[in-house]
Amino acid sequence: MAEKRAFPSTKPVSESGLHELNSLGTPRRKRNKTQGDLSTFRIDVTLEPAYFLRIANNVAISKTRIPDDGVRSKPKENLDVKNWKKFKLILKKVIVNTAYNLYPGDSEKLIQEVCSEIRQGSVSQQHDKTNAEGNEAKLAAKEVSKSVHEGKKVKYYLTKLMLQFPRGTMLKRLCRAVLCKSMSYVRLRRFIQSEFTDRKTLLGKGSHQMGLKDWRELETGKTLQLDVAKRSYQQFDLAKVEAAVEIILSSKCVEHKVWESKEVKMGQNDRVLLPLLHKVLEPKDIWRVYQAQISSENQVSKSSFYKILRLLTAEENYGLSSSESPLHTQLYEPMRNLLRMVVGHVRAEALEGYLQYLDTMVLFLREVYPSHLVQDDECATHSINHALGLAEEKKIMELSCVSCNFPFYVLGLLTKEFGDRPDLLSFIESVRTKIRRFMGQQIRSKHSRRSTSSKQSTNSSDMSLQEDENRSKHLSSHAARYAAKYCELNQSQFQFYQTARNKLTNMTGKTQVAESYTAEEIKDDFGSGWGKRPTRGVQYQSESIADFVDDIREIFEHDILNKIVRTSAPEIYDKLRYKHPDRFDHPPHAIIRRELIQLFNNEKVPIS
Numbered sequence: 001m002a003e004k005r006a007f008p009s010t011k012p013v014s015e016s017g018l019h020e021l022n023s024l025g026t027p028r029r030k031r032n033k034t035q036g037d038l039s040t041f042r043i044d045v046t047l048e049p050a051y052f053l054r055i056a057n058n059v060a061i062s063k064t065r066i067p068d069d070g071v072r073s074k075p076k077e078n079l080d081v082k083n084w085k086k087f088k089l090i091l092k093k094v095i096v097n098t099a100y101n102l103y104p105g106d107s108e109k110l111i112q113e114v115c116s117e118i119r120q121g122s123v124s125q126q127h128d129k130t131n132a133e134g135n136e137a138k139l140a141a142k143e144v145s146k147s148v149h150e151g152k153k154v155k156y157y158l159t160k161l162m163l164q165f166p167r168g169t170m171l172k173r174l175c176r177a178v179l180c181k182s183m184s185y186v187r188l189r190r191f192i193q194s195e196f197t198d199r200k201t202l203l204g205k206g207s208h209q210m211g212l213k214d215w216r217e218l219e220t221g222k223t224l225q226l227d228v229a230k231r232s233y234q235q236f237d238l239a240k241v242e243a244a245v246e247i248i249l250s251s252k253c254v255e256h257k258v259w260e261s262k263e264v265k266m267g268q269n270d271r272v273l274l275p276l277l278h279k280v281l282e283p284k285d286i287w288r289v290y291q292a293q294i295s296s297e298n299q300v301s302k303s304s305f306y307k308i309l310r311l312l313t314a315e316e317n318y319g320l321s322s323s324e325s326p327l328h329t330q331l332y333e334p335m336r337n338l339l340r341m342v343v344g345h346v347r348a349e350a351l352e353g354y355l356q357y358l359d360t361m362v363l364f365l366r367e368v369y370p371s372h373l374v375q376d377d378e379c380a381t382h383s384i385n386h387a388l389g390l391a392e393e394k395k396i397m398e399l400s401c402v403s404c405n406f407p408f409y410v411l412g413l414l415t416k417e418f419g420d421r422p423d424l425l426s427f428i429e430s431v432r433t434k435i436r437r438f439m440g441q442q443i444r445s446k447h448s449r450r451s452t453s454s455k456q457s458t459n460s461s462d463m464s465l466q467e468d469e470n471r472s473k474h475l476s477s478h479a480a481r482y483a484a485k486y487c488e489l490n491q492s493q494f495q496f497y498q499t500a501r502n503k504l505t506n507m508t509g510k511t512q513v514a515e516s517y518t519a520e521e522i523k524d525d526f527g528s529g530w531g532k533r534p535t536r537g538v539q540y541q542s543e544s545i546a547d548f549v550d551d552i553r554e555i556f557e558h559d560i561l562n563k564i565v566r567t568s569a570p571e572i573y574d575k576l577r578y579k580h581p582d583r584f585d586h587p588p589h590a591i592i593r594r595e596l597i598q599l600f601n602n603e604k605v606p607i608s
Contacts, residue, residue, distance in 0.1 A: 180211030330438035380526040389529030406511040440531030569593040
């Protein structure tokens with residue numbers, strides 16, 4: 001709506017009757033003023049929207065539209081420029097016209113002084129405010145001066161550190177990022193020139209841009225990464241390494257001991273699980289087998305082959321130390337013989353189920369059973385005090401744990417399966433005795449560790465080989481990973497080796513089948529003190545060698561005649577298994593070694 005001008009401008013007028021010079025430098029003539037009666041001066045607003053402001057007297061009327069309620073309720077920062085100017089124009093009209101009609105003598109002076117007092121307050125308040133503002137200004141100036149000085153010191157030390165640290169280091173990049181964000185390239189370069197005159201090299205523009213890039217990464221919460229060029233020199237052929245691994249893993253070169261595994265550490269957080277393999281041939285003979293089967297142009301070097309062989313097989317001194325441990329004599333060896341019996345005599349439709357049962361038995365006794373042991377419990381196989389006879393009150397306890405009952409449940413099934421075979425039943429009974437002895441050994445070991453407050457040791461079957469990442473050059477890494485893949489594809493040859501990898505998967509569900517089983521034949525075996533160490537002079541398994549003494553003497557005398565003085569227990573064990581393939585009660589290595597020592601002493605063979 002077009003606005004009707006009600007009152008002329010009230011700018012000061014010169015004595016000649018002209019206005020002040022305008023912006024173009026030309027004088028403007030004074031307009032004639034018409035002053036109305038003060039009693040007729042009115043300012044009002046229409047009662048209904050849209051609202052209009054009306055300023056009127058008996059001479060003229062001015063009407064201006066007021067913005068609607070939505071615009072009037074907005075704060076200044078959300079208001080557009082056009083409406084802001086509209087509000088200022090309306091207020092200006094109200095002030096100017098009111099002053100002109102109220103005091104036409106010098107309305108301009110009246111407007112100036114009133115606006116000044118509105119902004120600054122009264123004279124006394126202004127004086128107090130001036131003093132307060134002066135003190136605050138002095139304090140602010142002092143703080144600013146101090147902050148500027150401290151800021152210069154911070155900038156100086158950051159620049160000194162940036163120039164001091166070697167190129168590419170993390171601290172140098174961090175200092176550079178802070179400086180480049182706070183200062184432009186030109187100002188930072190001038191600062192370095194003025195403060196560090198002994199520096200021959202200055203900050204380049206590219207370095208300043210990299211500093212800004214580092215700052216942007218820090219702002220997003222990222223960690224600065226060192227720009228190290230990744231170089232990999234593959235000094236071997238993949239196909240050649242894989243062919244060497246397949247030759248080493250063949251049955252003519254190595255033998256897998258069921259349930260035994262080996263953990264190969266390729267680095268700090270990289271591990272590969274392999275079956276524990278024992279060399280059947282000497283390393284030089286395995287190398288000859290490899291040379292005979294692989295052409296010379298497709299072979300790895302001899303040193304690389306021996307390195308792979310050491311990586312994939314057991315250590316040289318492993319057999320002697322591990323063959324006499326309770327884990328082998330009372331768990332692995334009887335369970336392997338039990339596995340042979342099951343594979344050779346169980347019906348085909350039930351074979352798979354029994355194999356899973358045997359795997360679960362070994363898994364429970366080796367990995368889970370030690371966690372069941374407590375100082376005092378109501379279960380006969382859990383209570384250390386009851387097993388070792390340490391409890392003050394000797395009471396009868398039952399085998400109430402379903403998982404601890406599971407091995408005897410499986411042996412009970414095998415007893416029913418071979419009820420008409422006395423030889424197999426006696427072997428099953430010997431396995432039951434060895435399992436009970438193994439559980440007693442675990443209890444004694446737990447009690448000993450608790451007494452000495454030492455940490456529980458890991459199983460001797462899980463051997464570790466620490467490989468140096470920087471030294472392997474990926475040869476060992478690739479060989480170990482390919483060997484693991486090859487073993488997974490040949491489960492019939494490397495049976496149960498993945499037990500350690502999936503050792504606690506659904507263990508409770510696998511042992512629940514023994515929940516309703518009551519082992520009547522073993523109730524008397526778990527009385528008070530059932531886990532005690534045998535009395536001095538009593539030897540385990542001494543009865544198992546009675547049927548094989550003549551065979552051992554025959555092998556021993558044959559080796560003496562052939563000047564083989566140091567006949568080993570593992571060699572005799574293998575010969576006994578070959579001579580009696582249908583028997584499962586072959587004496588363990590420790591018993592054979594004890595018999596060999598006695599034969600040596602009786603014969604008084606000179607060692608030359």
